[in-house]
Amino acid sequence: MSTKDAMIEFRDVHKYYGDYHALRGITATIRPGEFFSLLGPSGCGKTTLLRTIAGFEGISSGAVLVDGRDMSGVPAHKRPTNMVFQSYAIFPHLSVEENVGFGLRKDPRSSADKARAVGEALEMVGLKGYCKRASHALSGGQRQRVALARALILKPKVLLLDEPLSALDKKMREQMQMELIKLQRQVGITFILVTHDQEEALVMSDRIAVMFEGEIAQLADPETLYRRPNSRKVPNFIGTMNFLPAKILQESARAVEVDVAGFGRVNVDAQQVMACASGESATVGFRPETLTVLFDPSAKSERESMATIEEVIYFGDMTYYDVRIDGTGTPVRISMSNVFGRQVLDIGARVRVGWSLGALVLFR
Amino acid sequence: MLKHNGAGKRQSEAVSGWLLISPTFLYAGLLLAAPLVAVLFYSLTLKDVGGFSLDNFWEVWTKPIYQKLMGRSLNVSLSVTAVTVLLAYPVAYFVSFHVHPSKKSLWLFLITIPFWTSYLIRVFLWKVILGYNGVINSGLMSIGLIDAPLQAINYNVQAMVLTLAHAYAPFAILPIFVSLEKIDRSLLEAGRDLGENKFLTFWRVTLPLSMPGVIAAVLIVFIPTVGDYVTPDLIGGGKLPMIADMIEVMMLKQNDRHMGSAIAVTAMVIVAIVSLIFLFLNKQFLRGTK
Numbered sequence: 001m002s003t004k005d006a007m008i009e010f011r012d013v014h015k016y017y018g019d020y021h022a023l024r025g026i027t028a029t030i031r032p033g034e035f036f037s038l039l040g041p042s043g044c045g046k047t048t049l050l051r052t053i054a055g056f057e058g059i060s061s062g063a064v065l066v067d068g069r070d071m072s073g074v075p076a077h078k079r080p081t082n083m084v085f086q087s088y089a090i091f092p093h094l095s096v097e098e099n100v101g102f103g104l105r106k107d108p109r110s111s112a113d114k115a116r117a118v119g120e121a122l123e124m125v126g127l128k129g130y131c132k133r134a135s136h137a138l139s140g141g142q143r144q145r146v147a148l149a150r151a152l153i154l155k156p157k158v159l160l161l162d163e164p165l166s167a168l169d170k171k172m173r174e175q176m177q178m179e180l181i182k183l184q185r186q187v188g189i190t191f192i193l194v195t196h197d198q199e200e201a202l203v204m205s206d207r208i209a210v211m212f213e214g215e216i217a218q219l220a221d222p223e224t225l226y227r228r229p230n231s232r233k234v235p236n237f238i239g240t241m242n243f244l245p246a247k248i249l250q251e252s253a254r255a256v257e258v259d260v261a262g263f264g265r266v267n268v269d270a271q272q273v274m275a276c277a278s279g280e281s282a283t284v285g286f287r288p289e290t291l292t293v294l295f296d297p298s299a300k301s302e303r304e305s306m307a308t309i310e311e312v313i314y315f316g317d318m319t320y321y322d323v324r325i326d327g328t329g330t331p332v333r334i335s336m337s338n339v340f341g342r343q344v345l346d347i348g349a350r351v352r353v354g355w356s357l358g359a360l361v362l363f364r
Numbered sequence: 365m366l367k368h369n370g371a372g373k374r375q376s377e378a379v380s381g382w383l384l385i386s387p388t389f390l391y392a393g394l395l396l397a398a399p400l401v402a403v404l405f406y407s408l409t410l411k412d413v414g415g416f417s418l419d420n421f422w423e424v425w426t427k428p429i430y431q432k433l434m435g436r437s438l439n440v441s442l443s444v445t446a447v448t449v450l451l452a453y454p455v456a457y458f459v460s461f462h463v464h465p466s467k468k469s470l471w472l473f474l475i476t477i478p479f480w481t482s483y484l485i486r487v488f489l490w491k492v493i494l495g496y497n498g499v500i501n502s503g504l505m506s507i508g509l510i511d512a513p514l515q516a517i518n519y520n521v522q523a524m525v526l527t528l529a530h531a532y533a534p535f536a537i538l539p540i541f542v543s544l545e546k547i548d549r550s551l552l553e554a555g556r557d558l559g560e561n562k563f564l565t566f567w568r569v570t571l572p573l574s575m576p577g578v579i580a581a582v583l584i585v586f587i588p589t590v591g592d593y594v595t596p597d598l599i600g601g602g603k604l605p606m607i608a609d610m611i612e613v614m615m616l617k618q619n620d621r622h623m624g625s626a627i628a629v630t631a632m633v634i635v636a637i638v639s640l641i642f643l644f645l646n647k648q649f650l651r652g653t654k
Contacts, residue, residue, distance in 0.1 A: 054553075077558075102555075102558050
């Protein structure tokens with residue numbers, strides 16, 4: 001990919017802390033204007049990777065390029081990136097407007113123009129009229145907005161967000177997710193978000209890099225990550241996926257025929273076949289919503305099996321059933337939306353389960 | 365009914381609250397307030413004659429000897445404060461920012477080592493170092509740099525400042541260290557991220573946020589050194605008395621607690637005013653860094 005299409009480029013980035021290998025050869029490209037997420041469990045190196053862009057973390061080998069320029073030796077204060085910190089890092093001794101205007105000291109504009117810019121930045125994040133507020137009198141959500149305004153006022157090429165929503169309550173978090181998406185579309189700056197919340201990453205991102213133990217496991221758009229995870233680790237982290245052992249019967253260029261315990265013979269499209277390097281025996285994976293409990297006796301499905309309900313988890317709009325399909329050892333999870341009038345089944349009930357074959361993913 | 369119960373509960377809470385603070389309250393009353401009131405009372409009454417009068421204060425404020433001693437006291441304590449705090453800040457900064465967290469308590473422990481020896485002994489040690497036949501003079505003479513002992517290094521204000529600055533160093537380092545420790549390190553990263561280099565980040569973030577510690581250090585060093593009289597006696601050789609020496613002379617040698625109290629009250633007021641000036645200057649400074 002030419003550097004024109006890359007706002008950030010990682011070239012085989014390694015990072016050691018003493019003996020600990022925190023980043024293990026990260027190679028990835030982040031496009032201009034993209035909302036990009038680094039997703040992974042704590043300790044996977046996602047924050048470290050973000051901090052190598054900001055310049056707070058050196059790298060042991062490889063290169064980090066921002067807008068085509070190698071950042072090695074460029075100190076944090078000279079990089080064209082700005083960051084929203086996990087703790088927001090609002091200066092407690094400064095008022096809201098002084099916080100937002102902090103980075104404008106070297107700006108050649110007159111102080112009246114700068115004050116106007118501060119006002120506009122605050123308005124953009126929904127804090128109009130908060131200029132004179134003391135920063136310690138702000139709520140978590142307001143601090144977050146001040147941190148955003150303070151970073152965006154400098155018109156960075158890349159905005160780095162280090163788990164910015166993790167300290168907010170659920171309602172506030174969902175609201176801020178929507179606002180961040182809108183804000184990103186409005187300013188058109190590349191946003192890079194670090195998060196351990198899979199839902200947050202799916203909702204907000206154009207593309208997601210899923211990281212485990214210092215490596216990128218899969219880099220793709222949210223739908224591909226969800227529908228066609230390239231290893232069993234990824235769906236374990238993003239949503240829920242059922243796995244059943246499968247035996248490969250025969251393969252062609254277009255499809256692989258497998259025998260799945262409890263379901264019988266299935267043809268899996270070559271596109272849905274993921275080669276895992278781990279050498280594990282073949283497994284098919286399917287999301288809970290690709291299975292259906294056939295409530296209506298006359299309902300038909302591509303393929304069906306009988307099953308016993310072992311667990312019922314009620315969510316209001318949804319119910320999760322953990323069922324054991326006749327002839328299989330492991331229970332699988334089915335999610336059913338609770339449409340009006342549909343009863344919630346009890347543990348122990350016998351049901352017909354139908355499944356859509358096209359959604360199967362084969363890991364081999 | 366409910367309301368009544370609530371009021372009763374509140375009342376008993378108030379009573380137990382008073383009971384809880386009463387030991388401290390008594391302690392503060394007997395050991396702080398009562399002596400202060402006594403001193404104030406003496407300063408406003410006349411020796412032998414009795415009766416309330418401002419004559420004691422009139423004498424303290426007009427006689428040149430008192431002005432001179434007060435001036436010297438302020439000079440010494442302000443110099444000590446400046447030297448101590450300016451030297452303490454880098455030490456505190458180093459321990460807070462550059463010492464590995466597991467080694468910090470060891471460093472603080474080392475900083476307090478001077479306290480293991482009594483202040484009197486430390487003063488005598490400075491006398492031994494700075495004296496006419498002291499370590500410095502004999503050392504310089506033995507390597508042939510000087511022929512006769514230097515007079516300039518002992519029995520003067522500078523020697524007093526040096527001794528006091530050494531003695532008060534931990535008192536200045538500790539509060540500054542604590543205020544530096546409290547600074548969220550991501551604030552410093554934010555400063556750098558927003559385009560300021562290390563020095564300007566220090567100037568605009570670290571220093572203003574550590575000012576409470578600096579002010580505490582200034583007051584902790586300044587206030588007791590104004591009233592110090594051991595150091596002028598021993599290092600100054602009695603030739604450079606400060607205001608506390610005068611209070612001692614009045615109280616104990618001349619048996620005039622009324623004049624002694626008037627000097628003490630005057631000194632307290634001046635210390636209070638200077639401290640308020642410090643606080644005001646701090647506020648001005650913080651406004652300047654924004």
